[in-house]
Amino acid sequence: MDSPTLSEFDLHLFSEGRHWHIYNVLGAHVCKKQGVEGVRFAVWAPHARAVSVVGEFNHWNAGTHSMGLHEGMGVWSCFVPELSTGTLYKFAITTDTGRQLLKTDPYGQAFEMRPATAAVVTERGHFGWGDGDWIARRSGRNWLDKPISIYEVHAGSWRRHGSGRWLTYRELADQLVPYVEEMGFTHIELLPITEHPLDESWGYQATGYYAPTSRFGTPDDLRYLVDQCHRHNIGVILDWVPAHFPTDEHALARFDGSALYEHEDPRQGRHQDWGTLIYNYGRHEVRNFLIGSALFWLDAFHIDGLRVDAVASMLYLNYSRKEGEWLPNLQGGHENLEAIDFLRELNRVCQSRFPGTLVCAEESTSWPRVTHPPEIGGLGFNLKWNMGWMHDTLDYLQQDPVYRQYHHDKLTFGLTYAFSENFLLPLSHDEVVHGKGSLINKMSGDEWQQRASLRLLLTYLYGYPGAKLLFMGGEFGQRREWSELRELDWPLLTDPAHRGLKKLVQDLNGLYRREVSLHGECFRPVGFEWIDCHDSPQSVISLLRTAKGETSVMVLNFTPVPRHHYRIGLPQAGTWREIFNSDSEYYGGSNVGNPLPLPADEQPWMNRNWSLELTLPPLGAIMLRPAP
Template identity: 60%
Template sequence: MDSQLQAIIDARHHDPFSFLGQHQHQKKWIIRTFLPHASRVEVAGPAGWEPLERRHPAGLFELVRPEALSRPYRLRWEADGHLHESFDPYCFSPEISAFDLHLFAEGRLWEAYRTLGGHVVEQEGIHGVRFAVWAPNAERVSVVGDFNRWDGRVHPMYSHGSSGVWELFIPGLEPGARYKFEIRNRHSGAVFLKTDPYGSRFEHRPGTAAEVFSSHYDWQDGQWMQARASWDWQTTPISCYEVHLGSWRRGEGGRTLSYREIVDQIIPYVKEMGYTHIELMPVAEHPLDESWGYQVTGYFAPTSRHGSPDDFRDFVDRCHQAGIGIILDWVPGHFPKDAWALARFDGTALYEHEDPRLGEHQDWGTYIFNYGRNEVRSFLLANAHYWLSEFHIDGLRVDAVASMLYLDYSRKAGEWLPNRFGGRENIEAIDFLRDMNVFVHERHPGAVTIAEESTAWPMVSRPTYIGGLGFSMKWNMGWMNDTLRYMSQDPIHRQYHHNEITFSQIYAYNENFVLPLSHDEVVHGKRSLLDKMPGDAWQKFANLRLLFTYQYTHPGKKLNFMGNEIGQGAEWQVSGSVHWDLLSRHWHEGIQRLSRDLNHLYMREPALHEQDFSQQGFQWIDSNDAHHSVLAYLRRDTAGEILVVVLNFTPVPRPNYRIGVPQGGTYAVIFNSDSGYYAGSNAGNGGTLQADSQEWMGFPYSLCLDLPPLAGLILKPQQEG
């Protein structure tokens, strides 16, 4: 007993359940409890309260009885003049099943968040919270919080042996309780506090404790979820409005808005503007605003900056009821080094690699997940499942996929280790991504996965059964880089860079592409989209209108970051807000109107979206007029109906510009980015034009157009009669 008692006092006991609680000794029963802050302790017996004897001044109390007490039994103790009463945690048996532990160790516990973390449960008819955490290299793990004065001696946990999982049920604990895990490493003896990797809610920054949370949300989006399950996302319009919730709009005095306040304002705006989806930059808990959410410390918790997890559920639910999908930025590629979070969680490299050549991102100062470790795979796969099932998220945009695929990503020679075949591919990460995509598409019909992948890795958005990574779609970073580089050229020089604006058609159908004009392009000195455009103010706005016209008529789904749609001139600042006051100026109002009309046109015209991923949906009319910097092409729907797109990338009006068309008859100009309605010069064609029977550019008919400067026209054949 002396050695076990000393281990309890020193908070080193690996198996506190073998000592604390009720145990048979010879023909009697001993009840032990360790309450270091108690002055006296009693237990409820059949005839009333029975006092326990203090057996050690550090706080061990003991009672020897001739018979066992019925479990569970209650303790009552006095501390600092206050009387406390609760059931003894050490009279409750651990409940995590061997099968769950087996699945967790195999990387197949898809709902690991239901097993690990802190959960309000009922055990043996008693309400309380069950805590569980994975810490295989710990000598001892304790739950600490306000409820035990953050004293690691009070609530040491039960060890599930070689699984590395620790468990403890604390009766009487209620939602809202703050907690962490105190861990003693079995090798070094070092003791440290860690927040819960599976915590579903965290206190508001700068605090880092998890909070016990139990959802009581009643979803009302059944119609949306049922329709999504049969949604053909490949042939329907997807136009994403990328939003950082903290800086989309602020309250009075720069106050951060809540989830419920934001959704009240963003739903009518997104509906009016015609976006189909809101793509949220990471909302998982993170300590630093300036990380934009990409350095996650609470993978299973919506950030408390804007409210509770149920408040976020309400955000998603109401968007769904309004017909708006929600795509979430997900960050499985790396995590920060904060000492209180995942980093070296049990004193060893648990979620990361020990070797920095495998385990550290030098660019970002973060750790890389060890995808070859099954328990880490359980953590990440369960996390994807969590957001999709618990919050009804419609898709995951997976951040920094390129950094996951390559072992030498952003590393010099000698700073990385090759795989077992001597190559640079991260085989474990590839396997993880494939498993994740198969899992998401099987378990969540209609949900999409989108890769931010900037290299030429083949078949990112092709099924795993033919060798692909299995993503639904991929951001077209090549299109984005080439297009912005081309648009930043002075128009007089664009004729020498013509291949940059036409090159995307060489590979446009190798993947299911999204065309992104994202937050990454309007920060860190890259300047806003408007400010990237050359020329005077008139030309900048005309170029921006032309850029958006090109984006919406080019094959691929669409994404624009908040502020782009009003032509914001300043770079995005995470501590600020979209500059909504600019809408009092006609040029910015014109950009917003154009953005809105392009979205609605994109949704309304099947030719602009039905064959986004098929060569049959696009045909060049003329891609070779570099001298005039003009592009002309057709978009075609599955029924063969066409739209004609003509783009003039110079500030020179081009009267009587002839292009070939595949059919005769009347063509209506259904969109002109130079319209005065968009603060343009109102040049170019309006109304209708008649196709000539003159052959041109290999087509049997032709149109003679007046091309407005720095502008695009979209024409649609009209039904005769």
């Protein structure tokens, strides 16, 4: 069959790894040739002996619609007349050894419902977006001084129908968006909704990097969900996985018979922990595939940011490997220099082409300058997950309160590095699976103490400097460990105690968004001061948050003993008022607190000229601010 010519410039940019609209070139695209409507197919398979496109239109017979090779570029293409959107297809690839492979399109923009694996011809450009104002505001926003409060969601198990059927993207728009708006979160983060064959992978083993999973509907259905989020002033972050990919034979693994997307040597190309394959970041076309995928989601679906999964595994050649199981870089070190270059380019391109979007690193080590610009040796991410804060805080709260005084450093150590990066504080899905128990069940003590401790933890989250993230179910004290196989335990909300927790998170989001002191300087040391971090015998900490002339004080009591006549130093004179109390009866607490007003005493305390005596609730936190 006569092959339509792809632009030589397109192919040149692709070979250099810098075609930022490659998703409009490779894959399947409805078009016309000499006035005849049909579909142009194009695929990168440089080591193939022959490639053809197969589908129902030719009874899946290899060779019927052969593709022509663009010499020197490794790209094969053909035009098949009279095909249209909805056509199922795959690529039949003959390897250089004569073996026949049947592969799905790496650039496919829609796929069949699993376990079927064919790609589906789809067409962009017809969705009626109504989020122009949101996109305009986003592009001019300085996110560093804005509240970022993220609700992390697994789309298949947030809520289900009574029959167990998933909600569709459109049903999520109708139910999830109002819920998130009511709760006051600024963003939704979706666990990977890129197409994936295995439900139990939660989307982290993707086979369709340019396609939303068909489990919940069509690409336009997802656009509807994002559009509805934006119309209600909610951003959308996508969990995105460029660190590894699964070994499924129908997908990227040994795509043209060679280690095309991965490394040939398993010491470089295979993740031992996950049984997956590692991308070859040194190959230009592979880098283009991945960066093109990131840009595709920001472009075609108006996504507001990416959470890049497993960054640590990308940075270290010896990640989770023993001596002899990895290969050093050209300088003899364990840093993956090609992955570092890839991440820097990813961040530069995403942030320059889509200003105002966020690229967040799930990076769990002490790698320096993750959120610093590449120009000064950084990786260029906007945010980094603060895994150290999360582990220290949860470890502390699992201690019996009697022994917490001996672990006080777990509350204070994090501030020694809190401003070395732009940190996000994650209470994520990873902490409520695989036998770790739910968030509330991590808290020590009886049922009352667990609920009070969870209220205390959540208040601490919102008072501590950094962006916020909470996995679904944590906001109302889900008791059972999370499972992707069932919806959250929504009937718990018939219990006033669980409704109180939900109300607490709702009010904390509102407070965080209203109080400039809590969000205006989250990423600079000027916005934080300890009032006292040394009261380990009573397990009490007190801190000061400031921004743009606004001030707030938070005092947290990590024991079940009320503290009466507890004096703290204050930064200024005048009358103060309690604006938040995690022990309020509205949240299921014992209502121990402080009456209004609270005039400061001219009594020096804690190296400050004014001070105040307070009553601290048991396992509770209070927040104060100067009275107007």
